[in-house]
Amino acid sequence: MADLALIFGVALAAACGVGLLGAAALRLLRGRSITVHISVLLATTVTAVVAGVAVIAEAMFLSPHDLEVVLITVSAAAVVSVAVGWLSGRRLAxxxxxxxxxRERERRIEKGRRDLVAWVSHDLRTPLAGLRAMAEALEDRVVADRATVDEYHRRIRVETDRMTRxxxxxxxxxxxxxxxxRLSLSPVPLGDVVSDALAGTxxxxxxxxxxxxxxxxxxxxxxxxxxxxxxxxGNLLLNAVRYTPADGTVRVEAGRDGEQAWFAVADTCGGIPEPDLPRLFDVAFRGEPARTPAPGNGGLEGSGGLGLAIVRGLVExxxxxxxxxxxxxxCRFVVRLPLAA
Structure with a gap:
């Protein structure tokens, strides 16, 4: 028992020395990746085992051959352990x-939901308030001349159409x-679709x-x-018209690219700020600080920032x-779709 206790004490001392060095290394590398930490931890553990075995083997006066066999065996196990630990660290990292x-994607989605609720609430509340005011004015006969009554009726129809959209x-x-x-795919002549959309715009x-x-x-x-x-x-054309200043141009063209067809809508809006380009298809993103679009956008007012998000979803x-x-x-929007067989 005394010999075993002595062996344990000597091996423990050797292992503790290596362990202290490993702890110091981990402290110095505390800002590094999890792979580095796991590799250092495993290397420290394996080195402690090797040090203990080497000290005890030396103390037991093993023959040089036997000592080499023990060290080679322990070293082989050490290499395997460190390799497995490194791979595990990579996977954990x-x-x-x-x-x-x-988590970042979830935060973006949640922020998009909050923005969507805020924007839609604004885009619904504003026309509803106007509709209520005009309806009350007509009901109370505050306005009586025919021209004003007709204008109120027109505005009610316009605001109703906007909320419907x-x-x-x-x-x-x-x-x-x-x-x-659920899409029912069939061969569609792109030129006819674009022609109808242009007529509507x-x-x-x-x-x-x-x-x-x-x-x-x-x-x-x-x-x-x-x-x-x-x-x-239609959404791409309306978006181009909305942001193109008066006397500008919106151009539509198409072609083939390998196994895909493409069509492009280009405008003269003056360009989009580079930081906004990755966010352009996000829900409720309008690229303008105010929630109320600038006057003169006609039927595009109150689009809710959903048009381009719908475009991306439908195209994908x-x-x-x-x-x-x-x-x-x-700027230029390019849509790529599969060619008809």
Whole structure:
């Protein structure tokens, strides 16, 4: 028993010496990654074992051959232990990074939800207040002349249409986010869809003195759901008209790129600040500090910042992608979709 106690004491002393060195190394490396910490910890543990075995083997007067065998065996186990620890540390580090990214993504989503609620509440509350005031004025006969009554009726219709579009956008976005969007894909002539969208946007563009220009050829057939594709093109055109100043130009063109078709909507809005480009398709992002859009936007007022978010969701549901970048004196949205078989 005395010999065993002595062996234990000598091995413990050797291990403690190595352990102190390991603790000092961990303290010096406290700002490094989790992989480094686990590797140092395992190296310290294995080195402590090797030191204890070496000291005891030397004290027991083992033959040089036997001592070499013991040390080689322990060293082999040490190499395997450190390698496994390093791999485990890498996995833990990757998991920690993934967890941080997931938390950041969750924070962005939650912030987007709060912004959406705030923006939609504002965009609904403002027209509702106006509708109530106009309805009360008509009911109490505060206004009597025919021209004013007709204007009140027109404004009520315009505000009602605006709220209807906002509710439709919210419903469409909820379908996209919930994964409930089911597309029935078929060959669709892109040129016809763009032509119809241009015809629908033309009155608003004319009212703002904005010129709409479309390429005369190069329109491919795409595999798409026509109603959703029509909405994508319409939203992009309305967005371009909204931010293009008077006497500007909105240009639409298309083509083929390998196995994909593409169409682009370019405007002369003056460009988008580079920090805003990654956020342009986020829900409720408008790129302007005020929640109320600038006057003169016609039917685009109160869009709720949902149009481009819907564009991205619908395009990705088709298996495509949408990009935006600054070109010349404006910006250019490019949508890529699969070609029809």
């Amino acid at each position: 990757a998991a920690a990074v993934w967890a941080d990214q997931a 906002l509710v439709d956008d919210l419903f469409e976005l909820s379908r996209i986010n919930a994964g409930a969007l 033309a009155p608003l563009a004319a009212a703002r003195r904005i010129r709409l220009v479309a390429a005369e050829s190069g329109w491919p057939m795409v595999a798409a759901s026509e109603p959703e594709l029509t909405r994508v093109v 549901a088709h298996g495509g992608r949408v990009e935006v970048g600054n070109v010349g004196d404006g």
